[in-house]
Amino acid sequence: MKYAFFLGCTVPVRAQNYELSARKVAEKLGIELVDVPDFRCCGYPVKSVNFKGHLVMSAINLALAEKQGLNITTLCNACSVTMIEANEELKAHPDFLEEVNGELSKFGLEYKGTVEVKHFARVLYEDYGLDKLKEHITRPLEGYRFAPHYGCHFIRPSKVYAEFDDPQYPVSLDRLVEITGAEAVDYPEKQLCCGGGILGIKEEVALALSNKKLGIVKEKNADGMISICPFCSVMYEGNQKKIEKTYEKEYGIPVLYYTQILGLSMGFSSEEMGLKLNRIKPRALMEAFSNG
Amino acid sequence: MTINVKDLDRDFKYQVMREPGGEYLSRCFACGTCTASCPVREIDERFNPRKIIRMTLLGMKKEVLESEFVWLCTACYMCQERCPQDVMITELMNAIKNVAVKEGFVHPSYTAQVEALKNFSRLYEVGEFENKKRQKIGLPALDTETKKEFVQVIDDYVSGLLKGGEE
Ligand code: SF4
Ligand code: SF4
Ligand code: SF4
Numbered sequence A: 001m002k003y004a005f006f007l008g009c010t011v012p013v014r015a016q017n018y019e020l021s022a023r024k025v026a027e028k029l030g031i032e033l034v035d036v037p038d039f040r041c042c043g044y045p046v047k048s049v050n051f052k053g054h055l056v057m058s059a060i061n062l063a064l065a066e067k068q069g070l071n072i073t074t075l076c077n078a079c080s081v082t083m084i085e086a087n088e089e090l091k092a093h094p095d096f097l098e099e100v101n102g103e104l105s106k107f108g109l110e111y112k113g114t115v116e117v118k119h120f121a122r123v124l125y126e127d128y129g130l131d132k133l134k135e136h137i138t139r140p141l142e143g144y145r146f147a148p149h150y151g152c153h154f155i156r157p158s159k160v161y162a163e164f165d166d167p168q169y170p171v172s173l174d175r176l177v178e179i180t181g182a183e184a185v186d187y188p189e190k191q192l193c194c195g196g197g198i199l200g201i202k203e204e205v206a207l208a209l210s211n212k213k214l215g216i217v218k219e220k221n222a223d224g225m226i227s228i229c230p231f232c233s234v235m236y237e238g239n240q241k242k243i244e245k246t247y248e249k250e251y252g253i254p255v256l257y258y259t260q261i262l263g264l265s266m267g268f269s270s271e272e273m274g275l276k277l278n279r280i281k282p283r284a285l286m287e288a289f290s291n292g
Numbered sequence B: 001m002t003i004n005v006k007d008l009d010r011d012f013k014y015q016v017m018r019e020p021g022g023e024y025l026s027r028c029f030a031c032g033t034c035t036a037s038c039p040v041r042e043i044d045e046r047f048n049p050r051k052i053i054r055m056t057l058l059g060m061k062k063e064v065l066e067s068e069f070v071w072l073c074t075a076c077y078m079c080q081e082r083c084p085q086d087v088m089i090t091e092l093m094n095a096i097k098n099v100a101v102k103e104g105f106v107h108p109s110y111t112a113q114v115e116a117l118k119n120f121s122r123l124y125e126v127g128e129f130e131n132k133k134r135q136k137i138g139l140p141a142l143d144t145e146t147k148k149e150f151v152q153v154i155d156d157y158v159s160g161l162l163k164g165g166e167e
Helices: A016-029 A051-067 A077-092 A094-107 A120-134 A172-179 A203-219 A230-238 A240-247 A258-265 A283-288 B012-018 B033-037 B039-043 B049-058 B061-066 B078-082 B089-102 B108-120 B128-136 B148-162
Strands: A002-006 A032-035 A071-074 A117-119 A145-148 A224-227 A255-257
Touching: A002 A051, A016 A032, A016 A120, A016 A255, A016 A258, A051 A071, A051 A077, A051 A094, A051 B089, A051 B148, A071 A077, A071 A120, A077 A094, A077 A117, A077 A230, A094 B148, A117 A120, A120 A172, A120 A258, A145 A172, A172 A258, A203 A230, A203 A240, A203 B039, A224 A230, A224 A258, A230 A240, A230 A255, A255 A258, B012 B049, B012 B061, B012 B089, B033 B049, B033 B078, B049 B061, B049 B089, B061 B089, B078 B089, B089 B148, B108 B148
Parallel strands: A002 A032, A002 A071, A071 A117, A145 A224, A224 A255
Antiparallel strands: none
């Protein structure tokens, strides 16, 4: 199993604990993640400004993967949805593909439309498979309770994700959490958006959205939230202190990347999974799974 | 809001429908399911996707494009999943933003992001400093070069729009 590893803009500078844990977990599972030095932004920020410009940016990355004969896996919901949608648009509209290739040809690139893009969590769920994953769980996280946050762009729009999971009542991340031996905490409004997409547009509305979900999760008394998107983590973890202050609340909810808890259940230490890089320290886990 | 018929722009809806994502605008039958599904609406009552769609269909171009509301959509796709008419609302919101940009209304946060993309080919710079930090925790260094491909795309598709409108 081999994928071109698409890091995007946010993960490599703001979610190094995510990248670190994903790389280690993949290696142990025998999933080869190939770094492609020329990969850059997926095009997401340009979509709101100019749709075709964003298609070209996505296509540059798609063409680079195609050149190596590899499908792409990503760690970020926004990178995934952007390249998946662009890919579908290019396949559905030959005129778009032609225009895009006209642009790419200036750099000796061409995109034929043969690449598939999948979020790493989906790769684990679908391509690797829960049964095989289960064989690697040597230290089940019994007694821990985590609230999964899917993030919108892991499951929506159904236009591109229909074959994967339900757009409003998804199950995949719950199953992935359960595989680690922990309980996946069910809670209302699981599908609610973190607000990350408008943090730079109107902070108070974005924070209000995150506050809403943090409040719901707090009531469930979970050991933490599980995220699979660096933007979602910026909202729930990076901004949690600010939200607590704004709304006069006390949450103190750790937010972990899925690959971190998966790694712990596979026998990695909390140090190896970069838990000390988490902004809200998951203290119980850090103590229980420390190697020193 | 009183509507003055002579201020309406009859071409506006066609302008939106010509943008990728705007194609299905006229399917809307104003049921309001989108507004009832919208998490932003729950926080700020003034944000109302059904109303934005009505205003667009009526030709209230200036009101739609000048308001900050089109920029408040988080692209969560809840409305799009529930719309009985398959208006593809999230994509429609994006099409309206694209029209706004062409007409010279771009939200400043996007101008800043495009600037960063042109300089670094990424939203955040990865230079020697970031690479040292990465290597220290056992992550590989990343290629730091600004890619000419990205500079070119931004020049061809975006810079002109940000300088003050197309056409
Ligand atoms: S940041 Fe928000 S809008 Fe973006 S994928 Fe995550 S949940 Fe969805
Ligand atoms: S849900 Fe669809 S049909 Fe109903 S008002 Fe919204 S866009 Fe129109
Ligand atoms: S996609 Fe935009 S308009 Fe639709 S429900 Fe989400 S925030 Fe509201």
